Amino acid sequence: MIGIVQYGAGNIFSLTSALDRLGIGYGMISKPEDFELYDRYIIPGVGHAGAAMDKLESTGLVPYIRELKKPTLGICVGMQLQTAYSEEGDADLLDIIPVKTLKFADSPDHKVPHTGWNRVYAEKESPLFKDIPNGAHFYYVHSYYIEYNNAYTLASTDHSLKFSASIWRDNFYGVQFHPEKSGIYGETLLKNFSQI
Template sequence: MIGIIRYGAGNIFSLTAALERLGIAYGMVNTEADFEQFDRYIIPGVGHAGAAMNKLEQTGLVPKIKSLNKPTLGICVGMQLLTSHSEEGDANLLNLFPIKTLKFTSDGSFKVPHTGWNQVFPEKENPLFENIPAGSHFYFVHSYFIEYDQLYTLSSTSYINKFSASIWHGNFYGVQFHPEKSGTYGETLLKNFSKI
């Protein structure tokens, strides 16, 4: 069963609706004791990374999250929280991945935020992308991106520059796109995560 970590910075309705459509059992993690009820976790997130980190710190759950050894997936800002630092709010984050979250810089030929469908190309074999062909489209909404680092990049995409569409290190995963808004392949990814 998936525990969704609630800290006041995630729009969880579309995520819970997707899990319900897929028949994947889930519940909410509000306190440290709640972690014991679940065998994997999702950190959702929308909006400002610095503000999201402040909210997460206010819950008192940060030490527990950093010590998790079960599969854990950050989505969008939830993925950015796994990195060491974000230019958004000049914020220090969870530092589970020693890479940075950077702001898109555009000369005006590309719109920021990056909003819409982009092709994603897996760079490593991993069960998270099982039955998802290379070049499948996923839905993105973001103004900041995870710097590309071959060691941690699970899949990549390009908009203005190449960046990590998803990252992986041990039991921690992150996706910059919104699988819950990405149609069939997004649902496949959520199903895959529920079985990792």
């Protein structure tokens, strides 16, 4: 069973619809004792990272999230929250993975926000990307990216520069794209996470 951290900054409907299609059980986490009910967790998120961190802090769940030992997946802003800092809102974040979230520079050749389908390339082997071809397309909507880092980047994408499409440290995983909106490969990734 997957516990979805509910803090008012996630598109829960798209995610729960994908989990329903896959037959993966889930429930909502809104208070610390809820963590005990599940064997893995998802931190969703859309919108502004600084505002999302404020909302998350208001729930009282932050110290418990930092101490989680079970598999935990951050999606989009949920992944950015796992980093140390975001330029969006000049915000200190969870600092679970010691990298920064930065803003894409405006460019005539690369639109910001980065919206639509783009290829994802594995940088390391991981059960999260099992049965997903290298270079598979996933769906993105974001103006901020997580800096590429050899130690923590699990997969990368190029959009004016190479950035972390997925990060990983211990039991914490993150994906910048939206697997729940990424067709068969997105569903494969969610299924893989449910089995890690």
